[in-house]
Amino acid sequence: MKLKDVHSGSGGVRLETTEGIMHIAFSTPGIARIRYTLDSELSRKESLVVVSHPEAGGIQWTVADHPGHLEISTALLTIQVDKLTCAFSYWDANGKLLTKEPSRGGKTLERTEVYRTVFDAAADKVETGQGADGLRARAEGINRRLDRQAYHTKLEFEWQEDEALYGLGSHEEGMMNLRGRHQYLYQQNMKAVVPVLVSTRGYGILIDSCSYMTFHDDAFGSYLWTDVDEEMDYYVIYGPEFDQIIAGIRHLTGDAPMLPKWSFGYVQSKERYISQEELIATVQEYRDRSLPLDCIVLDWQSWPGNLWGQKTFDPGRFPDPPQMMHSLHAMNAKLMVSIWPIMAAGGDNHQEMSGRGFLLGNQATYDAFREEARELYWKQANTGLFSHGIDAWWCDCTEPFEADWNGAVKPEPEQRMLINTAESKRYLDPGLINAYSLLHSKGIYEGQRAADTVKRVVNLTRSAFAGQHRYGTITWSGDIAANWGTLRKQIADGLNFCVTGSPYWTLDIGAFFVRNLKEQWFWNGDYDEGVADLGYRELYVRWFQLGAFLPMFRSHGTDTPRELWRFGEEGELMYDTLVKYLKLRYKLMPYIYSMAGAVAHRKYTMLRALAFDYREDVRVHNIDDQFMFGPAFLVAPVTTAMYYGPGSRELQGIGKLRSVYLPAGEWYDYWSDERTQGGLTIEAKADLETLPLFVRAGSIVPLGPDVQYADEQPEAMIVLKVYSGKDASYTLYEDEGDNYNYENGSYTTIEMKWSEADRTLTIGKRSGSYTGMPAERQFAVEITGIAGRCIVSYQGEPVAVREKDLKS
Incomplete structure (x- = not known):
């Protein structure tokens, strides 16, 4: 492929080649959009993922013609185009290579025919059945018709030797650094796809495709491949820091709205609470035991x-x-x-959807790609549920056409991909099979926003896609099994999800499947006796410790109860440890809710792979079992049994330590306040009561009181704990806790700064206001390693607290 001609205009740079048209446009000085087609013109198809486009003439760029290549440059990013091969390379403003295509060129389009299935109600019999993950309906669909011509696209890269790659969403394999890996990108029970890569070289890639994809960095090459697209369409996003890359992704795909404050408290769930009485009695038991709780979940079969x-x-x-x-x-x-998006025949919801032609070919799943169908779905949800006062949605089974959850043997990865993508393509446009959850979430969000201004949308959903976060969603990792290997893999899965720009991820604390049913491959937990097994209790405690440092703190699963008192009684180690971390979560609520404010207002990420903060430290690139929770905390969950094996078998000779890598700088052990130099691996105390937890020197951590629910004491004193050793800053965020008034500026921020040289904490002027805001607030200032505290009555004006002001 050779470059023939170049046209630069207000919309970007058009490259005419011997094999089609390429186009480069800039959304910001650090974000380039690249498109490629073999057709005579670019596609006019609107994106489902990207919602932000630059105004014409808003971004300045230059085109420089050199003997062997072109340079298209903004103030932050340069794209070099080889004239002989049209290979692209990407550089920062300092001349550092970010990434490049192979010298022969890295973009390939292969024409493909796209077929759609035409269902005949008279000829196509619908078969229904129920599996472990719910109702399934299937129609054969014997008629296939040619719909259009499209492309398979292949985008190749030559990644650098020291480069680590993260992203692609949450998958069950526990891959952290994706170098040398291969991943299938389609929606499935334990796969939540987000087609984003983020590199430690300081850039990200967003593929704007809703079809099935693959990622390779192995013997078959280094590339991203898409199944069905009108053209190749992707974005390169310059950081160089991960937070800046995430900001670029959300610039394109939309901001994440504030979730209500209660959603950061504890969420109790199980399969399942079967009645009104059981729901109320369970919450009452939490209150009687003074165990904090904010939400209880009604799982499937609330229906008649x-x-x-x-x-x-x-x-x-x-x-x-x-x-x-x-x-x-x-x-x-x-x-x-x-x-659920699927409806059994016989109910008025199904009848209404069917009567208006809003069901897909299986005559059971509604067509979320049609606006009118989404509106009707919301109308039904509002009339039947939301109007009674419910607070949040659990949009289960949002990858509605998986077909491999059966049998005693788990199909091979490629076989699973073929089974599931074929089933999705039977009912959905092949170019859209990854986006069902995105549109389903859009309907819930827009419906509730139009109907209610008091409650923020909370949508816990099993599937995900790029941009879905803008609809108030939290994605969980699916129906995982209770064993130590799964617990460890979940950490990397969540970190790779959140590095894509989607900030809210969680899991089933204790795993969904606990027992082992040999006839079903996915039902492969290690604990047939459930909570009666001390081995499961130990695993659950460790999972609970991890859950306390996830964006949503939620227990769920089948086979065995999940309420805290099922794991012992007061005075017993297992129970007391669960209570300890439950109360710690609530103590950290000012810290957590301030992070939520940063997510919404500053495009922040609270669940952070270590490369967010230590990108240039190659020692963190492959660490898959530690993470940062916000700016202060390094969390190192325990992912191996130390006390019991399955069947309550007592383990012997196992040390109660785990290795923890502390990056450069100084760190404090959260439990002892002991100060440790970083840049090395230590053996940290890790008995059952102790989650290895460290605080970065140069941190300010706001801590709240003991409460029974997230917003119980909105005017209570906040402890500001300073972890000294270097200068520090923190922004305390507060608002009404629910509703969308914050979108109109109804919130406050207080900037806090610690000066190491002066040993002084300055609590800055309060900015903003909101209804119910305390006119006066008390802060208790503590400095790690210094005895005493200083109580400050704060009325919104700056206050300085010196170390010598602390009193025992």
């Missing part, structure tokens, strides 16, 4: 009888939904309810 997916309460088990909600709200607890 066998009407799977019907969005109404069963009147026999939930006879008075308004009274149920009144009782829960009176105990300051919220209710999340599971809803």
Whole structure:
């Protein structure tokens, strides 16, 4: 491929080649959009992922013609185009190579025919059945028709030797650094796809494709391949820091809105609470035991009888939904309810969808790609559930056409990909099979926003896609199994999800499947006795410790109960340890909610791979079992058994330590305040009560009181704990805790700065206001290693607290 001609205009730079057209445009000085087609003109198809486009003439760039290449440059980013091969390379403003294509060129388009299935209601029999993950409906669809011509696209890179890559979403294999790896990108129970890569070289790549994809960095090459696209369309995003790359991704795909404060508290779930009485009694038990709780979850079959997916309460088990909600709200607890995109015949939800032609070919799953269908789905959810006062959605099974959850043997990875993508393509456009969850989430978000201004949207969803975070979603990792290997893999899965720009991820604390049913490959936990097995109790405690440092803190699963008192009683080690971390989560609420404010207002990420903060330290690139929780905390979960094996078998001779790498700088052990020099690996105390937890020197951590729910004491004193050793800053964020008034400026920030030289903490002037804001707030200032504290009555004006002001 050779470069023939170049045209630079207000919309970007058009490159005419011997094999099609390429186009370069800039969304910001650090974000380049590259498109490529073999057609005579670029596609006019609107993106489902990208919502931000630059104004014409808003970004300045130059085109420089050199003997062998072109240089298209902004103030931050330069793209060099080889005239002989049209190979691209990407450079920062200082002349550092970010990444490049192979010298022969890295873009390949292969024409492909796109077919759609035409269903004949008379000829195509619908078969329905129920598996471990819910109702499934299938129609054969014997008629296939040619719909259009499209492309397979292949985008190749030559990544650098010292480069680490992260992203692609949450997958079950526990891959951290993706170098030398291969990943299939399609939606499935334990796969949540986000087509974003982020590199330690200081750039990110967003592929704007909704089709099935693959990623390779192995013997087959280093590339991203898409199955069905109108053209190649991708973005290169310059950082160089990960937070800057994430900001660029959200610039393109939309900001993450504030979640309500309660959603950062503890969420109790299981499969399943079966009645109004059980829900209320469970919350009451938490209150009677003084165990903090903010939300309880009603899993599947809230609906009447066998009407799977019907969005109404069963009147026999939930006879008075308004009274149920009144009782829960009176105990300051919220209710999340599971809803499904698939509906069994016989209910009025299904009948209404079918009558208006809004069901896909299996005559059970609604067509989320149609706006009218999304509006009807919301209308049904609102009438049947939300109008009664429920607080949050659990949009389960948002990858509605998986087909491999059966049998005793797990299919091979490529076989699973073929089974599942073929099933999705049967009912969905092949170019859109990864985006169902994105559109489903859009309908819930826009519907609730139009119907209600008081409650922020909370949507826990099993599947994900680029841009979905703008709809108030939290993604969980699917129906995982209870064993130590899964626990460890989940850490890398969550970190790679959050590095894509989607900030809210969680998991089933304790795993979904606990027992081992040999006839079903996915039901492969190690603990047939559930909570009666001391081995499972130990695993659950470690999972709970990890969960306390995730964006959503949520227990869930089948086979065995999950409430805290199922794991022992007060005075017993397992129970007391669970209570310790439950209360720690609430103590950290000012810190966590301030991070949520930073997510919404400053495009921050709270669950952070170590490369966010230590990108140039090659020793962190492959660490898959540690992470930063915000700017202060380094978390090192324990992922091996130390006390018991399955069957309550007591383990002998196992030390109660785990290795922890502390990056350069100074660190404090959170539990002892002992100060340690970083840049080395230590053996940290890790008995059952102790999650290895460290605080970075140069941190200010706001801590709240003991509370029973997140917003119990909004005017309570906040402890400002300074971890000295270097200068520090922190922004305390507060708002009304729910509603969207913050979008109109109804919130406050207080900038806090610690000067190491002066040994002084300055609490800055309060900026902003909101309804219910305390006119006066008390802060207690503590400095690690210094006895005493200083109580400050703060009225919004700057206050300086010196070390010598602390009193015992």
